[in-house]
Amino acid sequence: MADSLKRVLVVDDEASITEFVTYALRKEGYAPDESANGEEALALARRNNYDLFILDVMLPNMDGFELCRRLRSISSAPILFLSARDTELDKVVGLEIGGDDYLTKPFGVRELIARIHALLRRGNGVEGSGTNNxxxxxxxxxxxxxxxxxxxxxxxxxxxxxxxxxxxxxxxxxxxxxxxxxxxxxxxxxxxxxxxxxxxxxxxxxxxxxxxxxxxxxxxxxxxxxxxxxxx
Missing domain, CATH: 1.10.10.10 (Winged helix-like DNA-binding domain superfamily/Winged helix DNA-binding domain)
Structure with missing residues (x-):
């Protein structure tokens, strides 16, 4: 089980996706918040200290790429994109602007959780052996x-x-x-x-x-x- 203190912000305007992701996160012991648009997500990010952001690319008013750029000015937490846009160009853009990983829809819960675990391990060193590495x-x-x-x-x-x-x-x-x-x-x-x-x-x-x-x-x-x- 994950550390229950790990906070994750899920940003997606599809309620079914948000419900699916937040349910999977809670089951793994994370504490997810959710938002359906970029402006609200930014406000939440300024108020709270999140350990991970999960962003849809196709959001209303402000797309996920622009949201990623703005989040990078206030946070170094890992950013995982979830998107139906699956071209290599989209993936490259997502990484260039500060994203850490890119998972295309549809996706399985096991792969999602595996990506999240990997990002949080890298970001927080939770797998440290205690040796002088x-x-x-x-x-x-x-x-x-x-x-x-x-x-x-x-x-x-x-x-x-x-x-x-x-x-x-x-x-x-x-x-x-x-x-x-x-x-x-x-x-x-x-x-x-x-x-x-x-x-x-x-x-x-x-x-x-x-x-x-x-x-x-x-x-x-x-x-x-x-x-x-x-x-x-």
Missing amino acids: AISVSGITLDEDSHTATGESGSLDLTPREFELLASLMKQAGKVVSREDLLRDAWGWEFLTETKTVDTHIKRLRDKIGKAGYDPTLVETVRGYGYRFRVI
Whole structure:
């Protein structure tokens, strides 16, 4: 059973989908709230500290992609898209704007819950073994057990995907890591061919590194190849 304190906001204008998802969440021990539109969802997100957002793409007035962009300005919690739009382009857009996973309708409850568990494990380190599974490079210490990135300048507030990208780069510090390898390491999705997704998330990662007081050029672009985490 999941930690009962884990709060999830489900945003979908189809009542049957909302009821199905919230029932599955409650059965797993989560505490779901629900909303049928983006404006109400934003208001709820500003009032409450959610551990996960589940968004439909086709919402009235404000679509799920725009809602995702706005949520990213106030929260680093994982975002899972649920949508009947199943093209690769839709999935890529969802990831580029800050989403962490994308599940197409119709979907089974087991797959839904498995995706949710995976996102919350990555976001909160609930599977940590308690061992010292940490990497320290260039003033940043990344701990995969607690899913934290810290240093003398402070901690980095990273989404699960940003954390996975940083982990992949730091584990191979000084070496060039291709966009394709970063896609596989951070998302585990072999079918995505649009590597621009990585570029978008790397830009956000650099911004957060800089805001936390570190040198954003620690993540270096190697033209034509990929990215490298510099050792200084």
